[in-house]
Amino acid sequence: MTEGVERPVQRRESLPRAPKVSEQLADRLRAIILGHGMRPGDRLSSEAELISRYGVARGTVREALRLLESEGLIEIRRGREGGILVRRPGIDRIGNSIVVMLTMAEVTVRELIDYRLLIEPEAAAAAARTATDKQRAELRRTVETEPHEELRFHTVLAECSNNSFLRMAVTMLHHGLSSSPSGLHLGGADEDGARHDHYTVLSAVEERDPEQAAQAMAHHLHRFRELLEEQGRLDEEFIPADWWLSRT
Known part of the structure; x- marks a missing residue:
């Protein structure tokens, strides 16, 4: 063997695991x-x-x-x-996986609000365009009889969009919100303001005004963002890792 010449290292190749x-x-x-x-x-x-x-x-x-x-x-x-x-898989099964992914990705509150601003105004606009009389009645019932149920309002509104993907996206998001230790919804922080916002969105849906519905929802979320910014919470982790330890 010639001195000074190194033989190439034989790398071990890993083959894909055969499925069981x-x-x-x-x-x-x-x-x-x-x-x-x-x-x-x-x-x-x-x-x-x-x-x-x-x-x-x-x-x-x-x-x-x-x-x-x-x-x-x-x-x-x-x-x-x-x-x-x-059976039809429930949103809760997917939602639990989403919560785990959000934790491991260290998603911040700021990112959460930005995402909500992308999809929830469109869900409100779709509701104004397509909601049935029965769905509008259920949305009104939710606003009038469950004023403190912020997450419920958003979920019912997504149902009114009659868009399966929007409905699943919003429902999974709010499953994550309900799991969050931070209480990240406007209702608990400003109940009167949140209820007023809900009525504004409801009115736009009942009047079949998509543009107004989207604007009302965007206003609702921007106001929430401003509140969290005042509290210095936008750069917090949405679901911090130590929350999982507190559950055991």
């Missing part, structure tokens, strides 16, 4: 549920039928079903009337 059989089965069952348009309440094949059809062990089937159950895509009921039933 249970994960492959979960993928197959998920594809069947979604690809065939199965609805909440529809039944999947029984555990015994899945074992026979796919030629896998009982433990593999049960692990695959646990994966789908953790996603909220199925519900396993025991007893004579039991079975493996399709």
